[in-house]
Amino acid sequence: MLCLGMLFLIDLRMLGLAFPNVPATTIANRLNLPMLIGFGIMVITGITLYYAVPVRNTQSLWFRIKLVLLFAAAINAFLFHRNLMKANGSWDRNIKAPKALQIGASLSLGFWILIVISGRLIAYDWFDCEYTQEGFVQVLSGCVPGQTHF
């Protein structure tokens, strides 16, 4: 709630969909700390949840997709931050940010929406190794032949 709420507000500001009259870098800089605090809480609780059922989570196709998306979101966040630093703020009071930042914000929104969806789908056992799966699902999920403990 804290992390994604702040992140969405930053992204929506870059796209001119929220707080259009507030300087964009002000929004980004002020919401950065609460966003990172929220992210820290998410990482700690996420590791705890993972550790509760480590084998099933490790072999969950959705969990693996979520990890890839998290990695992509991290790269996008790094590039977005670099572009934000490079832009000298002359556009700060414009309703929309420069194109590069808008693309970064859109990608960020897209990645996080997919991360939440894939995270939610982890609860479903459609592709669990416990059941008979197609060959490519077995490979992607890391199913072990003859495995008895899940």
Added chain:
Amino acid sequence: MSSSSASVLGSYQRTITVVALILIVLIFSFTGMRRAVWVELYDVFLWMETTPFGVIGKTWGAVFAVVEAFHLLAMALIGGAVFVSDFRLLGWGFKDIPAQEVLDKAHKVFVWALIVVLATGIFMACGVAGKIYWLPVFWYKMLALATGILFVFFVKRPLLKGNIDEINPTVIRLVATSSMMLWVTVAATGRWIGFAGS
């Protein structure tokens, strides 16, 4: 304004009315009145499962999960809007930007996110109506949600519509803290529904 100042309740007429309403809801919730209404509502919940939303939600788990994900995303956006406006009221951020500007902009985001939360929430409730009816935590969430909505539209917004500098700082701090606690409760009880149902 003249009508409210003429009232025996003074300029806080609407606030006092809502507090009274919340008290009535709480009394209703924790007395025998609740059970009578709850029993009557069972047919409504059974009907909800037969609606197109209910059929889709029950038949396609993936659709339900995706809608639920958007429910969570909108809830996160509500959190963002609430935290930003309440942090400003508490003086924890955006001090160089007029409070009214931050509150108005955050409220717009809040309203859009609330519409998504309600729309996706109704869809999800139809899909699992027969289950959530029996879960106390679902009713706690509905109570928290109703209180949160009433609080925002009938307490927080009317109170902060005027000149914020003229309001007692303690009242502002109480409003901001109550607001954050209410919406965190809505999110927490909502998440708990998932655990309670399994």
